[in-house]
Amino acid sequence: MRNELTNSDARRLFLFLHGLSGSLNDNHNKEALPEIIKRIGFVQIDSIKTAERAHHHILFSRCNSYDHTWLDYHLEEKRSLFENWTHDASIIPMEFFPYWGHRFLRTRDKLVGSRWWKNRMGDDPDEICRRVLHHIEQNGAAKSRDLRWNRGDEFPDKSKKSSSWWGWNPSKAALVFLWRTGKLAVAKREGFQKVYDLTERVIPDVYRKLKYSEQEYIDWNCTTAIENIGFGSHTEIAKYWEGVTPQEAKTWCEKSQHNYIMEIQVEA
Structure with missing residues (x-):
């Protein structure tokens, strides 16, 4: 015979585990933010803004004293959080990064076989990825608008218009592909635009070098x-x-x- 969980208990448990039952709604300082996010797993990033971006709503609803600057501090200065993919773009505790090693491999296999990605990266995806990595290695962190070239271009041309849906020229597709597969990481955001850099320049060595089976x-x-x-x-x-x-x-x-x-x- 199965144990039964009542509907009301299920609701209370769900709210508690998501930090919405009052257990996290205390006054914290910014150093507590990674633990708050760890408690709820991750925070999905949302570009849509009416009153406020959704990820700030999520954090404020779990911490009365939350301030926007806390997130930038942990993502860009202390490096105790990082941005990558769960079911969508998310903010994740840095201590979870070692588990992304296998995820990066699985994501690469999935994206390489995707027609959607092939259509956006062009006929020679390896070459465009190589060019993007080389440019960032030599010139430092870059946004998608800094890298607008197609196959045959010697250097990126910032005046070049995006050639496909929603700004997905081959160089932007390569940036996102390299981020999703672990070669690049989000170093910071300017406005709401990602600034990408080599993973080894963003992720602390202790987390980047730790491996799991x-x-x-x-x-x-x-x-x-x-x-x-x-x-x-x-x-x-x-x-x-x-x-x-x-x-x-x-x-x-x-x-x-x-x-x-x-x-x-x-x-x-």
Whole structure:
């Protein structure tokens, strides 16, 4: 017989785990911000702004004393947070970065086979990626508008117009590809535009050099997912970070049942 979780208890648990039950809504200073984000897993970045950008709303709702400058401090100065991809662009505790090593490899395999990416990077994606990396290595951090060239150009031309949907010229596509696959990192933002630099110039060595096995990567994805959502199907566990497949999450659930997790029925 399955254990049952009532609807009201499920709601209270969900709010507690997401820092919305008052447990995080104390007065903190800026040094506490990484722990607040770690508690809720990550914070999704949103470019849409009406009253305020969504990621600032998320943090203020969990910390009354939150100030915008805290985020820049931890992302750009202290390097205790970094930007990369979960199910979308997100702010993530730096201590989680070592687990992104396997994610970068998986993302590369996925994007290389994607027609969408091929259409935006052009006929010679390796060459455009090489040029972008070389330019940043020699000239320092760059924004997408600093790198506008197509195949055959000797140097980037800032006057060149974007040649595809939503500004996705080949050099911008290469920047995002290199970021999503770990060769570049977001060093800072100017306005809301990403400024990219070589990963080794942004991510502290202690995190960049730490490696985990693929099984440790899968275990971490699933364990932290269920800790942060409290309950869910194997598909929902996989979707939390979007770092493992539903089948990998299902295998983890079967292995972990009666040891770390239990099967329950949530009241409708």
